[in-house]
Amino acid sequence: MTDTQAPQAAFRLQQLSLLRDSGSVLLHVDEAEFPANQFVCITGPSGAGKSSLLFALAGLNQKLTGSIQFQGHHLDALSTAQLADLRRSSLGIVLQHFQLFDELSAFDNAAMQAMWGARISRHAIRQHVDELLLRLRIDDTQKLCAKLSGGERQRVAVARALASRADTLLADEPTASLDTQTAKQLTALLVDNTVGVGGTLIACTHDQDMIEQADAVWTLSDGSLHKLR
């Protein structure tokens, strides 16, 4: 499963084809590499396959051929349980539309993924989550998510991804539906808590401000992935 050479990239894609339900090719990537410890943006028009690519990177997209390596692990060689374990321990995900549990408090949502990891004590997780939520300006951590504003919900989703202390964070349109100022703050927070601490941030986005801050930018067009810079 692990290459003999030390992985130089967070992700390495080779002859990757993402397939539609019908079996036709949605996106093909001959070869691509997303370096570790960098902020990588993937952009492109709606429907081009940004989210599909992000899901594939997270080991959630089964309709594909070719190879994806994450930190030297061939994802296609891992079982469902091993992939879940990898996401729990090494991959934080900020999902589009937040996908929070409305009936739970901001704290319970943010702490959920970290609690499964159990690499550190629950007390330490609680402290870490409280600090994160405070930094993300969620004052009432016991407030039900159903009662939070759109911006607050997005920040809780980010807190959930960061709380797991994963070294790589995948974000699907993290600043969508946020005002410019809040989007900038959120981008800074994501970058500070990933690349800023030696991790990797890969975001699918249309947000130009976010794209400008990225170390590397890739775009999807005509069913292919191209590096812009």
Add this chain to the structure above:
Amino acid sequence: MIVDWWLQLSVLAQDSLLLACLLLLPVLVLLSIQWRYPLHPVVIGLLRRHQQAVIAMLALISVATAITLVFALQERALKTGSARVSDKFDLIIAAPGSQVDVLLAAVYLQPSALPMLKADTLSRLSSHPDVRFAAPVASGDQINGTPLIGTTSRLVSHLLNVPEQQWFESMDQVLAGSNTPFDTGDTFKPQHGFSTGDSVEHHSKLDVIRRLPSTGTRWDHALIVPVEALWKMHGISTHDARVPIVVVAAKTTGALYGLRQEFNNNDTMAFFPAEVLSRLYSVLGSIADVVTALTLATQLLVVLSVLLSVFILMRSMATRFATLHALGAPPLFRFCLIWAFTAVLIVTGIVLGVLLGGAGAVALAQWFSTQTPIPVKLQVGLSDFVAIVLFLDITLIMACLPAWSVSRQRHDHGLHS
């Protein structure tokens, strides 16, 4: 060796151990799940989110449990109650006919037109060397629905379990049963016949001289007079008097069987009330078994329908499970989540059902005691709790089905689609 040790234990110890083990099992499972994954916020959240469905499912489980419990407790209480009532009637002698009718008339004081025994039967019994006492039981009158029973002081003492004494000083004196609306000092003229509607009043005026303590029998609902008073009211001389029933107590148990044989002839019928009740129970018992099976089957169906509802509820939450999957939730977490949700529903439903069933059984027992001839006293033993907790454990094992089914589904496309 373990079997020997187990068999040496008392029933109470066996039941206690069983109960402890059966309770410990789900508690340990829940604690270990909670220790592995802090599930309670998610389970509470799910309960809150689906509160209408949860309330409906709780109502289903608790009502089904309550019905089963009420039936089981009531059926047993009726059996023991009816048996206890007849305990004090060792041997009953009447004219040949229906033993059930005689039993109902003598023990449960149910109005019945019974044929009379020959005039010398009572005296023959009273002078029999094996007989401790022979007491006539005669009825036929009432006052506002309360039956007036004629017998002897000897039977009254026997029913009250007190040393023999004279309860009546004259024939116009009445003893009021503990559950009658009469008290010392009340006077009345008894009405002829069993019906309260157009009955004719007797001329004799009777005085209640004492309110008796409870005998635990149907006789607590009756007014008791000397049998001679009844004969007098009906214009029958003591010489010509005949009675329909004689209650006999023998000097020894062996003598009882001899008396039963001796007085089972063309003129008389002798039987043990317990024997008749046992025959009745054997007939009614099979009906009760069917009803018990039906109530249990109903409860099982309710549990199955709840499990199916949980399954459908969880299927409707595909996006949530896809989110959990995307966040790296282990399959065991998803299994435990659904199982714990179902377990909370089932445990709460059954606990509510036990409370509801208990209250229902108590209310029904009171109603039965006042409305029927049988004083019904509920008895709940440790074995009842063992049965309830065993059922609970079985349903908790069944709760693994929706948990297993949903947790093994693939959720890869739940979010993306």
